[in-house]
Amino acid sequence: MGRAEERRARQRGGRRAAPKGRRSSGAAGRGGIRRLFTWKKILGTFFGLCLLGMGAFIVLYMVIDIPEGNADAELQGNVYKYSDGSIMARRGYNREIVDLAKVPKDVQRTFVAAENKSFYKDSGVDLKGTARGLLNTVSGKGAQGGSTITQQYVKNYYLTQEQTVTRKLKELVISLKLDREKSKDYILAGYINTSYYGRGAYGIQAAAQAYYRVDAEDLTVEQGAYLAALLQAPNQYDWAIASDTGKKLAQERWNYVLDNMVEEKWLDGADRRGMKFPVPKEPKAVPGMEGQTGYLVEAANAALKQQLVAQGVAEDTKQADAMLDLGGYTITLNIDKKKQKALEEAVKEKLTSRLDPDKREVDADVQAGAASVDPKTGAVLAMYGGVDYVKHYRNNATRDDYQAASTFKPVILAAAVDQDAETQDGVPITANTIYDGTSERPVMDGGKEVGFAPPNEDDVNYDDITVQEAMNKSVNSVFAQMGIDVGMTEVVETAGELGMETEGMPPVPAQTLGSMGASPLEMAGVYATLANHGKKVTPAIVKSVEHKDRAVEFPDPIGEQVISREAADTVTSVLTGVVDDGTARVSVKDNPLRDGQDVAGKTGTSDNNKSAWFTGFTPGLVTSVGLFGEDDKSGTQVPMYRAAGVDYRVNGGGPPAEIWAAYTFGVMGEVTEFDLDTKQGNAVKKPSSSPSVSQSPSGTPSDEPTSEAPTTEAPPETSAPPSSAPPSSQPPTSEPPVDPTISTSPTFELPGGPEDPGGDEEQQ
Missing domain, CATH: 1.10.3810.10 (Biosynthetic peptidoglycan transglycosylase-like)
Known part of the structure; x- marks a missing residue:
């Protein structure tokens, strides 16, 4: 090739190069995209995918036939066993096919x-x-x-x-x-x-x-x-x-x-x-679910369904219902057959045998519920859900619609000790701290009234009183002030850590009187955590579950340390005073079956006597007993005054404590003692020297603070109504009586000892 030809070739290449550079910079690129994604191609791809999907569906339609009925839809039941492996109940399908024409x-x-x-x-x-x-x-x-x-x-x-x-x-x-x-x-x-x-x-x-x-x-x-x-x-x-x-x-x-x-x-x-909602009839238990069996089976079912959801086997409770009702489960409960029978007999002996609706209409409205837990394992060993699952469908042991009343007071003390809380005057809160126990004394916070001044039971004034004695006598004014001293947010948090359901529980002073709802099973768990030295106990009704197609594992009922051992043991020590010197003295302390057994517990009686409680424990067994006033026809909450033949008020120190004692002392076996890591409370032998003077919330030093255990006794459980003997405003003396048989309590009689009205009255 000559030079001229080479030059012309380079010129042709240069003319081509410029357009190529311009195309790569914009317009030509967009044109390429347009050629790649044209409307025809997009529509073609869409219709192609549709045809492909239709083809796949046609194949599926041809391949998939209507199968035989699912094997899971065949009749199959569940088996429920006691902890020893013996059969408690069998549950199967309740189904009868009817023609549509009918x-x-x-x-x-x-x-x-x-x-x-x-x-x-x-x-x-x-x-x-x-x-x-x-x-x-x-x-x-x-x-x-x-x-x-x-x-x-x-x-x-x-x-x-x-x-x-x-x-x-x-x-x-x-x-x-x-x-x-x-x-x-x-x-x-x-x-x-x-x-x-x-x-x-x-x-x-x-x-x-x-x-x-x-x-x-x-x-x-x-x-x-x-x-x-x-x-x-x-x-x-x-x-x-x-x-x-x-x-x-x-x-x-x-x-x-x-x-x-x-x-x-x-x-x-x-x-x-013109149509009105057709309220359905009360449930009628299927055969084999009579007595306590139905309550136990339903409680086990509820626990299993909850775990199926928690484990991810079921997406929600509705699916868990369906899975459980398909059957095939063998469910072993923690229920001890002997203890279960003993609890049923205790309720019959101390309560239901005394109820006579023909003689007293109120007796038809009394419901009992109880739960018994091993604080070392968390196992629910016995449960009383009601008179009969066939007659009363709702489980009184798990219902949480009645006020916990004074059984909540130990939670406040637990928060105080665990948080190293102090009174308004900077005095550490201990069993010997002195508070002003005057009835309807305004609760103070930083020198200002908080607008809450709860009355004590029957408006009794105690003046200066130790925390120990205030727990013994269930003095509302003391624990209302203590709740503010600790901080109600901290009190509610402690309640949740101990095992109470605190969702929707506002941190307000009225909660100090137990105005929240709780169940006997829930309170048994709270006190079991105290008995277990502050390690969380979550009551477990189910021991194990077997199924051919799936494994169901339950979490360990014993959890982590939620409050310090010192705090838990201090509360336990203080609660021994309720039994030995307080509102449960008559039913528990003097019971001939006790035989020296260490016992701690707390009574509770709610506003207008709609509920009455005793939750107590030995080192190896925690049991919570609740009595609830429920209208026999409407199901609404009603008072229980003079039910079961009591003179006036059905107190926690009455039938609930009597049921507890008959059951606990009947099954306890060898006598045991508390192992407490504390220097406080009724269970601790007090030194002879007097401690330094502590300040009351009002800022006034007590005249003669003492570390001696309170010697005043609670009034008898079965005395006359308050109206028959007006309460004296004379405070109990802190001096020991000369004659040990003479009580230094105020000169009046109360049914069941002084207890709080539970939280409603002060909110009115």
């Missing part, structure tokens, strides 16, 4: 109105709902509503409750096939006969009997609407055990069902307006 047409439609208004028109699936469910499953958001009746029936009868993409795809295909091959009546019959309605009832016939004591063919539209509403949340909407919120939601769901029926022209609007 179910009134209007009642059939309540289920359609509740779950799937388009049931009679759709193809068996809700594509939007299924797509939403698939997305939620993939994203980990859990189960969501939106399935048709056909899909729910397929899930109940042909598949499992697991939430996976594979299961949902199978559900979709089988639902489409089932809708093509079977009639709507066949599908609806299967749905209402396999669904779970709560109360152990499977199918509409069992549900009709469980809730209204009628056969399915005799159900009204109103009753049918309630049963249909139940399917959304059987336990939450069960009127017998529902909370106020649950009852409200159940009624809203019931209204929703009937309104949908009107909308679909299945119910006349005028008839709808």
Whole structure:
């Protein structure tokens, strides 16, 4: 090639280079993207994916057949055992299949109105709902509503409750096939006969009997609407055990069902307006659940379902319900058969045998609940839920709707000692610290009144009094001030650490009088933590669970140190004074079966005598006994004055303490002693020298503070009503009496000893 030709070639290359550089800088690049993502290509890709999805679905449709009924849907029960392995109870399915023709047409439609208004028109699936469910499953958001009746029936009868993409795809295909091959009546019959309605009832016939004591063919539209509403949340909407919120939601769901029926022209609007909510009847226990057995089985079921959710085996309580009711579990409880029998006999001997509703109407309103726990292991060894599971469905041992009253006072002292709290005048709070026990004395915080001045029981004045004696006599004014001294936030935190449910418990002074609700099982756990030297004890009803398809492991009931040993042991030491010198003296201290056994405990009597408590313990056994006033017909809380033949007030030092003593001393075996790491309280032998003077909250030194154990005795448990002997305002003397048989208490008599009104009165 000549030079001219080379030059022309370079020129041609240069002319090409410039345009190439310009294309790479912008316009040409965009043009390339446009050529890569054209509308034709996007639409083509979309339709291609749709065709691919349709092809895959067609393959699935051809491959997946309607299976036989799921093996899990076959009848299968659960077995419940005592701690020694002996059989306590067996529970199986409560189901009776009925033809759809026997179910009134209007009642059939309540289920359609509740779950799937388009049931009679759709193809068996809700594509939007299924797509939403698939997305939620993939994203980990859990189960969501939106399935048709056909899909729910397929899930109940042909598949499992697991939430996976594979299961949902199978559900979709089988639902489409089932809708093509079977009639709507066949599908609806299967749905209402396999669904779970709560109360152990499977199918509409069992549900009709469980809730209204009628056969399915005799159900009204109103009753049918309630049963249909139940399917959304059987336990939450069960009127017998529902909370106020649950009852409200159940009624809203019931209204929703009937309104949908009107909308679909299945119910006349005028008839709808005249309908009233059909309150279901109280539950009737299935055979074999009589006496205490039903309470124990249901408590074990509740614990197992809670653990299934906590362990991640079930996504929520509804799924846990379904898994448990499918059966196949062998559940061994911690219940000791001998102790269980002894607790039942103690309640019968000291309470139920004395109740005579024909003679005293109030006796029909007395309910008892108790729980007994081993503080070393956390095992619930015995439980008393009520007179009979068949007659009284609600478990009194686990109910938490009655005030804890003065059984809360030890929690305040525990917080004080654990936090090294001081009085308003900077004096450390100990068993010997002196407070002003004047009734209705304004509680002070930093020199200012906090607007709280609780009365003592029967408005008794104690003037200067030690913390030990204030616990013995359950002096409200002292512990109200102590709560402020410690800090109510710290008191509530300590309560939670010890095992109380503190959600929704505001840190206000009124809580010092035990105005919060609590259950005997809950309080047994709190006192078990004290007995276990401050290491957390969570009462455990279940010992072990076996199932062929899954393992269920329960956490150790014994937890970490939540308060110091010194704090726990100090409270225990102080609580021995309640037994030996205070409100439980008559029932416990002088019991001939005690035989020198070390005992600590606390009584409690709530406002207007609606509840009465004794929670006490030995080194190896903690038991909480509660008596509750519950109207025999309405279920509302009522007073128990003069119940069981007492002269006036049913105090914690009366029947509850008597039940506790009869049970505990009957099963305790060898006499044991507390091993306490403390130098405070009634259980500690006091030195002869006097301590330095401490200040009362008012800033006035006590005249003669002493480290001697209080010698004043509580008034007898069964004395006359306060009105028969007006209380004296003369404070108890701190000097020992010359004659040890003479009490230095005020010269008046009280039923059960001075106790607090529990928290309502001072809030009025």
